[in-house]
Amino acid sequence: MARTPLRSDLLEQITARVLDGRLAPGTRVNEVHLARELGVSRTPLREALIGLADRGLLVSAPGRGFLVPPFDPDEARRLYPLVAELEALALRWTSPLELAGLPDALDTVADEMALADGGDLSALDDRWHALLLSRCPNPHLLRLIEQTKPLLKRYESAYFARQGHAGESIGEHRRIAAALRDGDVAAASAVLVANWVKALTYLGKDER
Numbered sequence: 325m326a327r328t329p330l331r332s333d334l335l336e337q338i339t340a341r342v343l344d345g346r347l348a349p350g351t352r353v354n355e356v357h358l359a360r361e362l363g364v365s366r367t368p369l370r371e372a373l374i375g376l377a378d379r380g381l382l383v384s385a386p387g388r389g390f391l392v393p394p395f396d397p398d399e400a401r402r403l404y405p406l407v408a409e410l411e412a413l414a415l416r417w418t419s420p421l422e423l424a425g426l427p428d429a430l431d432t433v434a435d436e437m438a439l440a441d442g443g444d445l446s447a448l449d450d451r452w453h454a455l456l457l458s459r460c461p462n463p464h465l466l467r468l469i470e471q472t473k474p475l476l477k478r479y480e481s482a483y484f485a486r487q488g489h490a491g492e493s494i495g496e497h498r499r500i501a502a503a504l505r506d507g508d509v510a511a512a513s514a515v516l517v518a519n520w521v522k523a524l525t526y527l528g529k530d531e532r
Contacts, residue, residue: 334372337362342381342392343477350394353382380475395478400524403476408520410469411453412513414460422459423504423512429455430501437494445490446480452497456516480523493519 338358341347347358359369377384383391393399415423433452437445460466496519503512 331368331372334362334364334368335375338372338376339381339474342376343474345478347392349392349478351392352385352388353390353392355389379471400476400479403472403479404520404524407469407472407476408517410465410472411457411520412517414457414462414465414469415513415516416509417462417465418457418460418509420507420509423509424507426455426459427501427505430504431498434494434497434501437490437497446477449480449493456500493523496522 338347341358347353353373355366355369355373359366362369373382373390374384376382377390380393383393385391430452433448433455437448437452440448457466457469496515499515500512500519503509503515
């Protein structure tokens with residue numbers, strides 16, 4: 325007998341469907357079909373959908389259920405600088421001694437990204453950023469970052485799909501690791517913010 329997904333599993337599975345487009349932007353969530361697909365009843369499904377609407381990943385529309393938000397350039401312009409500053413803050417709040425142990429591991433993930441050759445660079449990028457923030461001692465800040473980043477993941481896939489952008493991003497990741505190796509947290513934070521903002525700049529160019 326199949327195991328009923330836990331609430332956290334259910335949130336994760338629905339989130340994945342929004343981010344990879346199985347629940348397409350601008351469409352209504354078919355709760356009957358989704359409940360059947362996930363093997364749950366409507367009650368826990370609706371609770372999960374409400375939770376995702378509270379986080380901004382879905383929109384609750386009276387009389388229409390839940391909608392997947394369409395792509396919105398203005399949303400991207402708000403989210404990228406926000407996540408950039410939050411991650412830079414987490415970096416600055418981490419002990420330099422803790423950060424000193426990260427560069428080699430960060431470079432290893434960057435090497436994997438360089439060898440991915442069209443693979444899932446977004447997942448590797450997630451690993452790299454998670455490792456970068458792994459020594460931050462403030463769980464409230466990390467929770468805020470964790471809740472905010474899924475909102476821009478749909479835009480991230482568009483960024484990494486563009487020829488040449490991944491290579492530039494990997495180079496910036498290496499510069500961040502090099503700055504941490506030198507003990508220059510300020511420089512690492514500056515490159516980190518630039519890395520996020522550059523992604524937004526490219527997305528803006530691609531939209532025109």
